[in-house]
Amino acid sequence: ETGVTQSPTHLIKTRGQQVTLRCSSQSGHNTVSWYQQALGQGPQFIFQYYREEENGRGNFPPRFSGLQFPNYSSELNVNALELDDSALYLCASSSQSVANEKLFFGSGTQLSVL
Amino acid sequence: TQLLEQSPQFLSIQEGENLTVYCNSSSVFSSLQWYRQEPGEGPVLLVTVVTGGEVKKLKRLTFQFGDARKDSSLHITAAQPGDTGLYLCAGPSWVFNNDMRFGAGTRLTVKP
Numbered sequence: 001e002t003g004v005t006q007s008p009t010h011l012i013k014t015r016g017q018q019v020t021l022r023c024s025s026q027s028g029h030n031t032v033s034w035y036q037q038a039l040g041q042g043p044q045f046i047f048q049y050y051r052e053e054e055n056g057r058g059n060f061p062p063r064f065s066g067l068q069f070p071n072y073s074s075e076l077n078v079n080a081l082e083l084d085d086s087a088l089y090l091c092a093s094s095s096q097s098v099a100n101e102k103l104f105f106g107s108g109t110q111l112s113v114l
Numbered sequence: 115t116q117l118l119e120q121s122p123q124f125l126s127i128q129e130g131e132n133l134t135v136y137c138n139s140s141s142v143f144s145s146l147q148w149y150r151q152e153p154g155e156g157p158v159l160l161v162t163v164v165t166g167g168e169v170k171k172l173k174r175l176t177f178q179f180g181d182a183r184k185d186s187s188l189h190i191t192a193a194q195p196g197d198t199g200l201y202l203c204a205g206p207s208w209v210f211n212n213d214m215r216f217g218a219g220t221r222l223t224v225k226p
Contacts, residue, residue: 004156033212042118042202042216043157056210090156100145100164100206103214105156 003027004093004106012112013081021076021109025093031055032074033103034066037088049074078111086113116141118203118217126223130192135220137203138185144206146186147214148177151200193224 003026013019025032031050035043045058049068063079072093078085088110092103121136137146145164149157161170163179163186170177174197176189190197200219207213 031212033214035216040218042204042218043214044216045207045213048212056212058213092156100147100162101212102159102162103157105158107155 004091004104006089006091006106006109008109009107010110010112012114014114015081015083017081017113018077018079019081019111021078021089021091021111023074023076023091023093023106025072025074025091026104029093029095029104030072031094031096031101032068032072033092033094034074034076035090035092035105036060037090037108038084039087043090046076081113083113086111116143116205116207116215118205118215120201120203120217120220122220123218124221124223126225127193129194129224129226131224132189132191133193133222134187134189135201135222136185136187137217139205140184141208142183144183144211146179146183146203146205148186148188149202149204149216151202151219152198157200157202190222193222195224195226198222198224 005024033048034046037043047057052068068074088108090108092105094101148160151157166183167181168179174191202219204214204216
């Protein structure tokens, strides 16, 4: 049990729709990172939020966007869904935005785009 | 592009056997991490190795970081069914060190 909770656990959408995924970070953590894990692959970094600001972004298009709230919880929004967006979306919280900081992952949201 | 290649992709062994899985790159990493991920869960950090040549032990698990910091290995002694899972290695990107680059993982099954 990492203390990181994600909702919903599963979601089915159709191509072109929009989706919002939510993450509550572990108590005391001010940094949230989002990852996409396609079937049979390792997680791929989408972006990180530190103290409510985007603090680094991976190779994902602008239709992937996020927010972090004053309580450090976070949302991942994906617009104009494509079939290839089907994946497990993981959020990870940490107490600092520094290298080698221990990441605590949630159980993920499994998104299926039909 | 800092790709991490893990081998083997799949491994199925009997309880009590020993095994080694590998994580290799053509790029130098400042550090490497190993995670275990079970079905329906997120990855859980096992260890971080920072110094070239470093060896860390965690009960029956031994982790080694290559001298050139381009590769790492995980050795499990006397595997147990509870070791079953997806083992992932990850290292920080040169561009943004909070961007962890993950390999595709080794899926280990330990049969009783």
